Amino acid sequence: MEYYLFMHFGPNTFTDKEWGHGDEPEDVFNPTELDCRQWARIAKAAGAKGIIITAKHHDGFCLWPSKYSTHTVRESKWKNGQGDVLRDLSKACREFGLKFGVYISPWDRNNPKYGTDEYNDVYVNTMTEVVKSYGPVFEMWWDGANGEGPNGKKQVYDFRRFENTIRKIAPNAIVFSDIGPDVRWVGNEDGIAGKTNWNYIDTAGFTRGAGGPSQKVLNTGIETGKQWIPAECDVSIRPGWFYHAEEDSKVKTGEQLFDLYLKSVGRGSNLLLNVPPDRRGLINENDSAALMAFKKLRDESFKDNLAKTAKAYWEFSMDNLPNKELIIREFKSNSGEAYSTNVLQFTVEFDAVKKINCIGLYEYLHNGQTIRNFRIELFNGKKNVGAVNGTTVGRKRLLTFPATEVSSFKVYMDDKNGGDNIRAVTAYLLDEKLVEK
Numbered sequence: 192m193e194y195y196l197f198m199h200f201g202p203n204t205f206t207d208k209e210w211g212h213g214d215e216p217e218d219v220f221n222p223t224e225l226d227c228r229q230w231a232r233i234a235k236a237a238g239a240k241g242i243i244i245t246a247k248h249h250d251g252f253c254l255w256p257s258k259y260s261t262h263t264v265r266e267s268k269w270k271n272g273q274g275d276v277l278r279d280l281s282k283a284c285r286e287f288g289l290k291f292g293v294y295i296s297p298w299d300r301n302n303p304k305y306g307t308d309e310y311n312d313v314y315v316n317t318m319t320e321v322v323k324s325y326g327p328v329f330e331m332w333w334d335g336a337n338g339e340g341p342n343g344k345k346q347v348y349d350f351r352r353f354e355n356t357i358r359k360i361a362p363n364a365i366v367f368s369d370i371g372p373d374v375r376w377v378g379n380e381d382g383i384a385g386k387t388n389w390n391y392i393d394t395a396g397f398t399r400g401a402g403g404p405s406q407k408v409l410n411t412g413i414e415t416g417k418q419w420i421p422a423e424c425d426v427s428i429r430p431g432w433f434y435h436a437e438e439d440s441k442v443k444t445g446e447q448l449f450d451l452y453l454k455s456v457g458r459g460s461n462l463l464l465n466v467p468p469d470r471r472g473l474i475n476e477n478d479s480a481a482l483m484a485f486k487k488l489r490d491e492s493f494k495d496n497l498a499k500t501a502k503a504y505w506e507f508s509m510d511n512l513p514n515k516e517l518i519i520r521e522f523k524s525n526s527g528e529a530y531s532t533n534v535l536q537f538t539v540e541f542d543a544v545k546k547i548n549c550i551g552l553y554e555y556l557h558n559g560q561t562i563r564n565f566r567i568e569l570f571n572g573k574k575n576v577g578a579v580n581g582t583t584v585g586r587k588r589l590l591t592f593p594a595t596e597v598s599s600f601k602v603y604m605d606d607k608n609g610g611d612n613i614r615a616v617t618a619y620l621l622d623e624k625l626v627e628k
Contacts, residue, residue: 193456193587195241195290196234197425197465200276202252203433204470210338211250213300217266220252225269225472227276231283233474234466237482238489241290243332243463244280246321248294251301255324259316262301281325292330293321297348298337306344314348315356322360331357333368335376335400350399369403370394371420377460378409382426382451384458387582390560391416414563414607421585424455427465428478434467442477445484446624452489453627459585492625497545498618505537535606539616540599544571548594548626551617552602554584561612564605569597584613591626 202208202215204222234242247253254276256265264274277293284291295318304310322328333353339345350368357366365373375392377384389412397403412422428448429438443451448464455462466482469475474482554562562584569577576597579590584604606612 192240192290192461194239194452194462194464195243195292196230196237196239197294197427197463198230198242198244199248199427199432199434199465199467200472201245201248201254201433202250203248204467207435209431209433210336211248211252211300213250213252213262215250215252217252217262217264218268220264220267221269222468222470222472225274225276225279225468227279227283228286229473230280230468231287231289233479233482234289235287236486238486239289239464239482241292241329242280242284243292243294243330244276246277246293246295247299247317249296249298249300249334249336249338251299251305253317255321257317257320259313259320260302277321277325290329291325291327292332293325293328294332294334295321296334296336297346297353298334298339300338306346308347310346311349311352315352318353318356319360322357322364326361328361328364330374331361331364331366333366333399335369335403337400348399367423369399369409370397371418373420374423374461375420376403376409377422377424377455378406380425380427382424382462382464383410383454384422384424384460385411386458387411388422388459388585389414389416389583390419390421390459390556390585392418392420394418394420419559422460423463424451424460425463425465426451426455427467428481429465429467432465432467434469434475436469439475439477442475442481445481445488448481448485449488449492449625450628452485453589453591453625456587457589457627459583459587488622488625492549492621493617493619496617496619497541497547498539498550498616500542501618502540502542503537503616505535535604536601537613537616538599538601539618541597544596544598545618545620546594546596547618547620548623549589549591549619549621550579550600551615551619552584552588552590552613553615553617554586554588555612555614556586558612560585561606562604563607566603568601568603569595570599570601571596572598591621593626594620594623 202219205219253263281291299305367374369376393416567579
């Protein structure tokens, strides 16, 4: 999917908090112009593929009239207690051809059963209610944040039961958490994947939240990991996750969002961009303008694949490498380990000299992720005019560099399986201000 929107919305929108306490009066939630069709319309126009909504944040407030809580839209004065955000949003997503996902925080600062075994029943029932009432759901998002204090209630979550429940009621949904089981946290909330980004990780011995793998491991993955759990890059378009009026002038620009695209999607991950509705219940004009600017930059930057008409061919023999010792040295320096004997080379030849500053590599993943080092050498005629080094490729790897006139480029790869696992190559000329910072 590459890119979809996160929407943090609830009582925090109206109290100017990021984490509510769970004791906020339900009447605090009272958007004056809530329009989920506006959210979906803007998401679609921005090129996003779906929306994930904070159906229940840590404060326990439910954006739908749940049977398993008394802290919901039903108890608010919004629409005289008849409103239902999940109903409206799921319907709008279907109308505009978007995927619909939900964030349901395991932590609940309102529910009186929290801290007891009975809360696991409540959580299972809550997930089931949401999926059956508003599905299909493409992603279930479990936040690892938990502010239980020394004097607070401690909950032992039955995550195995939670996973089994989702597999039963939504078998096609992916589940996000620090350690998956389907997609993992990238280790930061900056929207940035590691330059080395393996889709593998080891989860044995780890738990969600404080007991998870290190942020470095989450960011880079593990080449020899046993579980296939790709990273998802979450980041907010504003400094905060919920809407705050004082941040209206601090919305990320289209150029900043494009840079994050290169550092997330361009490193083989998906980008989950938070765009919090304001107190009216609308995507703010500043946020919408930034999303449209971001879309325009992507469209303009990637509309002309200069490699589309180029010739490409493989060379499989190590002996054919013209810079054999250099390539070996670079591979060692990239990985810190000796290169394998499975070095492959392919050449892309243009029909005329082209000016480029971005090359895209796309790996076949049907047999797993196997490319662990690569080097791209740029040529104008027989003259070497530059080089770019990297480690993993994954689903999509976008490399940017100073604009260079080239007639061809050669890609050398250290593939641990020795297969020809590149499915596509692209080349572009971006605006120089968009080259990765």
